[in-house]
Amino acid sequence: HGGLFTFTPEGCPTWLGSLDKSCSREVVDAAFKVASAVATAGVGEKQAAKGFALVLGCGQQLSATDSVDSIGCLPTLQKYLRQGVRIQDVAGDLGVQRYVYPDFTSERALMIDWGSGQILGCHHAVGSSLRHWSSQGDQTHASISSVAQSERSFVIICSEDSCSIEGRAHGAFSVFPPGSREALDVPVKCPSIGDAASFGE
Secondary structure (H helix, E strand, O other): OOOOEEEOOOOOEEEOOOOOOOOOHHHHHHHHHHHHHHHHHOOOOOOOOOOEEEEEEOHHHHHOOOOOOOOOOOOOOOOOOOOOOEHHHHHHOHHHHHHHHHHHHOOOEEEEEOOOOEEEEEEOOOOOOOOOOOOOOOHHHHHHHHHHHOOOEEEEEEOHHHOOOOOOOOOEEEEEOOOOOOOEEEEOOOOOOOOOOOEOO
16 A cells, blocks of 8 residues: 555645546545544544544535435435535634534534535435444445445545544544555554655555
């Protein structure tokens, strides 16, 4: 996995690997920034996240209800419908964070258009059983791996065990780049802040 990711001076993971031509690197980096912040500092009111997943993909396929074209259909009632909330906005706006962060306590997956960064909604099926995410062989792994292998998504999973409110790293994200069969472990935060060397070797 050499050279697939590195860290910003603040300790946030940054993806260096290849991406689909329709996938914005800005969106992927914003997703990692939000995931790292939530995993290490919680969602506010001294509350840690409960385990979460960020599923980035083509907006049309993420939203599709057709079983052939869809990555996973969204529930009909969505608070993000027509709101235009982007993951980039979550990364830098406290007001947007207050709106989005509660969804990191529901053990669900945030579905994000990987071209624009727009949050399309929460999907209960893909994000189920995240609390005990630990092995490469459970049902959630099979579901996410199936999605990632389609080469239509970039998935970041954080187990509840890797979530804290202390501002320090407690484990790693399970990351499924497009087309991957197994997860890549990416530390939720660089253990040595300021060390921007490449990892994943």
